[in-house]
Amino acid sequence: MSQRVKIKAILSSEKTNYQATVKGWVRTFRNNQFIALNDGSTNNNLQVVVSEQDMDPAEFKRITRGAAISVTGEIIPSLGKGQKLEMKAASLEILGDCDAEAYPIQPQKQSLEFLREIAHLRFRTNTFGAVFRLRHSLAFAVHQFFNEKGFVYLHTPIITASDAEGAGEMFRVTTLDLEKLPRNIDGDIDFKEDFFGRSTNLTVSGQLEGELGAMAFGDIYTFGPTFRAENSNTARHLAEFWMIEPEMAFYDLKDNMDLAEEFIKYVIGYALQHNREDLEFLAQRLADEEKQKPQQERSEMGLIEKLEFVLNNQFERITYTEAIDILKNSKPNKNKKFQYIVEEWGTDLQSEHERYLVEKHFKKPVILTDYPAAIKSFYMKRNDDGKTVRAMDILFPGIGEIVGGSQREENYDKLVERMESMHVPVEELSWYLDTRRFGTAPHAGFGLGFERLVLFVSGMTNIRDVIPFPRTPKNAEF
Amino acid sequence: MSQRVKIKAILSSEKTNYQATVKGWVRTFRNNQFIALNDGSTNNNLQVVVSEQDMDPAEFKRITRGAAISVTGEIIPSLGKGQKLEMKAASLEILGDCDAEAYPIQPQKQSLEFLREIAHLRFRTNTFGAVFRLRHSLAFAVHQFFNEKGFVYLHTPIITASDAEGAGEMFRVTTLDLEKLPRNIDGDIDFKEDFFGRSTNLTVSGQLEGELGAMAFGDIYTFGPTFRAENSNTARHLAEFWMIEPEMAFYDLKDNMDLAEEFIKYVIGYALQHNREDLEFLAQRLADEEKQKPQQERSEMGLIEKLEFVLNNQFERITYTEAIDILKNSKPNKNKKFQYIVEEWGTDLQSEHERYLVEKHFKKPVILTDYPAAIKSFYMKRNDDGKTVRAMDILFPGIGEIVGGSQREENYDKLVERMESMHVPVEELSWYLDTRRFGTAPHAGFGLGFERLVLFVSGMTNIRDVIPFPRTPKNAEF
Numbered sequence: 039m040s041q042r043v044k045i046k047a048i049l050s051s052e053k054t055n056y057q058a059t060v061k062g063w064v065r066t067f068r069n070n071q072f073i074a075l076n077d078g079s080t081n082n083n084l085q086v087v088v089s090e091q092d093m094d095p096a097e098f099k100r101i102t103r104g105a106a107i108s109v110t111g112e113i114i115p116s117l118g119k120g121q122k123l124e125m126k127a128a129s130l131e132i133l134g135d136c137d138a139e140a141y142p143i144q145p146q147k148q149s150l151e152f153l154r155e156i157a158h159l160r161f162r163t164n165t166f167g168a169v170f171r172l173r174h175s176l177a178f179a180v181h182q183f184f185n186e187k188g189f190v191y192l193h194t195p196i197i198t199a200s201d202a203e204g205a206g207e208m209f210r211v212t213t214l215d216l217e218k219l220p221r222n223i224d225g226d227i228d229f230k231e232d233f234f235g236r237s238t239n240l241t242v243s244g245q246l247e248g249e250l251g252a253m254a255f256g257d258i259y260t261f262g263p264t265f266r267a268e269n270s271n272t273a274r275h276l277a278e279f280w281m282i283e284p285e286m287a288f289y290d291l292k293d294n295m296d297l298a299e300e301f302i303k304y305v306i307g308y309a310l311q312h313n314r315e316d317l318e319f320l321a322q323r324l325a326d327e328e329k330q331k332p333q334q335e336r337s338e339m340g341l342i343e344k345l346e347f348v349l350n351n352q353f354e355r356i357t358y359t360e361a362i363d364i365l366k367n368s369k370p371n372k373n374k375k376f377q378y379i380v381e382e383w384g385t386d387l388q389s390e391h392e393r394y395l396v397e398k399h400f401k402k403p404v405i406l407t408d409y410p411a412a413i414k415s416f417y418m419k420r421n422d423d424g425k426t427v428r429a430m431d432i433l434f435p436g437i438g439e440i441v442g443g444s445q446r447e448e449n450y451d452k453l454v455e456r457m458e459s460m461h462v463p464v465e466e467l468s469w470y471l472d473t474r475r476f477g478t479a480p481h482a483g484f485g486l487g488f489e490r491l492v493l494f495v496s497g498m499t500n501i502r503d504v505i506p507f508p509r510t511p512k513n514a515e516f
Numbered sequence: 517m518s519q520r521v522k523i524k525a526i527l528s529s530e531k532t533n534y535q536a537t538v539k540g541w542v543r544t545f546r547n548n549q550f551i552a553l554n555d556g557s558t559n560n561n562l563q564v565v566v567s568e569q570d571m572d573p574a575e576f577k578r579i580t581r582g583a584a585i586s587v588t589g590e591i592i593p594s595l596g597k598g599q600k601l602e603m604k605a606a607s608l609e610i611l612g613d614c615d616a617e618a619y620p621i622q623p624q625k626q627s628l629e630f631l632r633e634i635a636h637l638r639f640r641t642n643t644f645g646a647v648f649r650l651r652h653s654l655a656f657a658v659h660q661f662f663n664e665k666g667f668v669y670l671h672t673p674i675i676t677a678s679d680a681e682g683a684g685e686m687f688r689v690t691t692l693d694l695e696k697l698p699r700n701i702d703g704d705i706d707f708k709e710d711f712f713g714r715s716t717n718l719t720v721s722g723q724l725e726g727e728l729g730a731m732a733f734g735d736i737y738t739f740g741p742t743f744r745a746e747n748s749n750t751a752r753h754l755a756e757f758w759m760i761e762p763e764m765a766f767y768d769l770k771d772n773m774d775l776a777e778e779f780i781k782y783v784i785g786y787a788l789q790h791n792r793e794d795l796e797f798l799a800q801r802l803a804d805e806e807k808q809k810p811q812q813e814r815s816e817m818g819l820i821e822k823l824e825f826v827l828n829n830q831f832e833r834i835t836y837t838e839a840i841d842i843l844k845n846s847k848p849n850k851n852k853k854f855q856y857i858v859e860e861w862g863t864d865l866q867s868e869h870e871r872y873l874v875e876k877h878f879k880k881p882v883i884l885t886d887y888p889a890a891i892k893s894f895y896m897k898r899n900d901d902g903k904t905v906r907a908m909d910i911l912f913p914g915i916g917e918i919v920g921g922s923q924r925e926e927n928y929d930k931l932v933e934r935m936e937s938m939h940v941p942v943e944e945l946s947w948y949l950d951t952r953r954f955g956t957a958p959h960a961g962f963g964l965g966f967e968r969l970v971l972f973v974s975g976m977t978n979i980r981d982v983i984p985f986p987r988t989p990k991n992a993e994f
Contacts, residue, residue, distance in 0.1 A: 134956030161732030254639030478612030
């Protein structure tokens with residue numbers, strides 16, 4: 039038997055007239071002659087031509103949709119339409135049968151909702167094949183970008199005793215026997231008896247620990263799972279998702295924005311370069327889906343066009359104050375088409391406002407900066423105006439907030455004052471404050487929700503379709 | 517002000533006589549003249565020469581160990597010993613003060629145990645600087661290895677409703693109010709009311725989900741946190757650690773061993789190439805530590821020598837049965853020096869036995885294969901002898917098991933039979949069994965504990981020193 043070759047390698051070469059072995063799954067079997075074989079290395083199938091009379095009839099019958107096979111044969115130029123190469127099978131072995139009738143993946147179009155229910159098999163479809171190869175490439179590009187810049191990848195803890203960041207509701211982690219909860223002398227549950235000797239949760243962010251790393255390595259990033267125990271059943275929220283959080287010593291807000299923009303463009307550029315076929319497939323899928331919509335709801339740009347547009351244009355950078363002015367004077371605000379009318383400075387922006395700015399007004403990604411201190415986290419650096427903080431949110435068309443970041447307050451006294459006024463426990467975070475006591479330095483960072491990035495680049499519309507096994511309220515299947 | 521340059525870039529170039537700005541932390545300040553400045557990009561410091569009479573006296577006093585500073589000056593050839601280059605400071609700004617007396621990081625040698633207690637600051641020492649830059653490089657090498665081979669990085673779920681793998685004790689994840697646990701009609705805790713509508717835990721392995729991916733993409737890998745709620749207070753165990761789990765369709769046990777060996781050699785080779793300075797520092801640290809030991813307990817090889825030895829020698833591959841024969845006839849077994857005397861085939865190997873094989877008998881990494889079925893997991897493929905399974909464990913000197921893997925049982929009937937005999941819930945894992953119902957194929961995979969790899973490559977001896985913020989029984993600090 040000749041050496042096994044992946045189908046991607048065969049199809050991406052012009053070479054013909056050589057012997058090879060391929061292994062994969064039958065996608066279709068046409069005219070008792072043409073097998074479309076897929077091995078997951080690419081969405082494109084290798085056409086394998088078999089001859090019924092050369093085969094054992096019992097074996098031949100087992101060539102069904104979904105079956106795993108191994109084929110050895112000659113790679114030759116194809117006379118048929120749709121492919122340059124094909125394999126003429128010399129020998130074929132059935133590795134695993136598939137009852138095509140019972141097989142949940144069927145040849146006709148199946149809804150994304152249905153495929154979500156069989157997430158253990160949906161990787162075998164063209165759509166999810168493309169989505170998860172793309173997800174892989176984006177993840178690799180993240181690591182390559184930061185590695186090339188000399189950032190240290192820091193694994194911040196998943197289980198945490200700190201709940202100080204206040205980024206959201208948390209999941210408890212415990213080994214206590216719920217039927218026999220230990221009690222202390224006051225009758226309260228005694229978390230000293232719990233595994234870690236205290237009450238612990240799943241992390242909502244690695245930022246605070248990331249800052250500890252930045253104050254030693256200069257530049258660090260995290261890329262790991264984070265959690266929100268929020269009862270949000272939307273197409274944009276997951277209870278478990280992956281986040282990337284770079285943190286940089288000696289960066290101010292502008293450096294932070296520059297890095298975030300460069301980073302996003304790098305990973306999108308990487309995908310355009312390395313996953314062209316997957317993106318072309320997903321672009322077609324999106325175009326087909328949009329045909330079902332009324333004209334005015336359709337996107338102005340195709341998927342690839344949209345990605346190239348982001349790559350080739352500067353993100354718009356405006357302050358929160360400027361955004362409020364634009365929104366106040368906007369048509370939907372004046373005509374009371376917004377659900378939340380923008381009236382005064384200081385109000386938090388709603389998703390409809392962000393979408394207006396990005397999709398209608400600027401028609402490109404927007405970085406909003408210098409938000410009112412009152413609506414932002416305690417660790418953000420106060421501007422000299424006393425009212426605003428050096429925050430930045432990056433808003434993307436169709437996605438909303440994809441990045442949230444800020445320059446951090448590096449001054450010990452100002453930080454403690456702010457923590458106290460916001461009732462953040464100063465004692466409990468003494469380790470965090472130590473960075474401001476010993477060689478503090480200006481620094482900044484941001485967080486990017488990885489699934490939102492994959493959503494944007496893939497053109498998918500539900501976040502549950504861009505993570506292998508989504509965790510959402512009442513759902514932890516597989 | 518000239519552009520900020522990282523110290524690693526300055527020191528790794530021969531270039532002199534140019535203006536630059538550096539930012540970092542003062543490691544030492546000698547003779548009121550020589551600052552050793554570190555910015556985390558390398559363990560090596562840049563010597564910055566300052567002149568007291570050119571500076572404001574108040575500012576000058578603030579140049580203390582641990583302070584963050586920004587310096588602009590000329591990079592010139594150094595006349596002093598120990599460095600080729602130095603910076604002649606033209607202007608110096610204090611960014612953050614550090615009270616050198618109060619600073620927990622002191623210039624004299626501090627114990628690893630003490631530094632573990634101040635894990636938020638230990639990154640600022642030479643030892644932990646080197647360890648965590650090395651950890652970064654190993655992590656990047658992992659991604660690069662698999663990316664180059666066309667593997668898909670699959671993010672398997674962290675929160676899981678499945679507890680079927682039985683790899684160890686699990687942590688419960690819940691949002692139930694422990695003071696008001698909901699009860700069903702039978703009086704049991706009603707997990708239908710919990711966040712996910714069922715009882716959930718933190719994952720112990722992504723393997724089963726990884727197999728789902730392999731049956732579509734061919735080759736996948738995971739790299740994420742896994743958890744064990746075991747009360748193991750040893751230098752080898754963590755409650756939260758990172759694991760790499762590749763899973764490959766169409767691989768048999770030999771392919772699996774070949775990949776694992778190639779993989780380990782690749783990442784070690786990457787570190788030797790990219791982290792030479794860090795490794796040299798750690799080698800010296802280890803050599804100094806070993807000097808404290810009696811002669812016969814010292815390693816035969818230095819750290820770098822040991823890594824090169826692993827790189828340049830084939831791992832020994834023997835079956836469990838062969839290993840039992842070697843152990844039975846070994847001196848420590850005959851002289852009853854083992855705590856657990858090896859008497860009969862079928863017994864599980866203890867750490868002392870593994871160490872004997874690796875450190876005394878073969879003196880190199882060993883791959884043990886074909887273990888008795890009774891001591892291995894349900895999903896491992898049975899050999900034709902009916903007694904053994906196609907398992908492999910890779911044993912490393914000083915570390916013990918670094919990899920555990922196997923060829924998987926791809927036959928539906930055999931797998932179900934085995935699950936039933938081992939009381940693994942067949943119903944609950946129907947999604948897993950679907951891979952064997954629809955186009956099953958031979959496949960294999962393994963898991964590598966990332967911290968054990970970092971431990972081996974860094975020459976550190978306690979696993980708590982190679983993860984930023986270790987989680988162990990009664991400890992979830994930071």
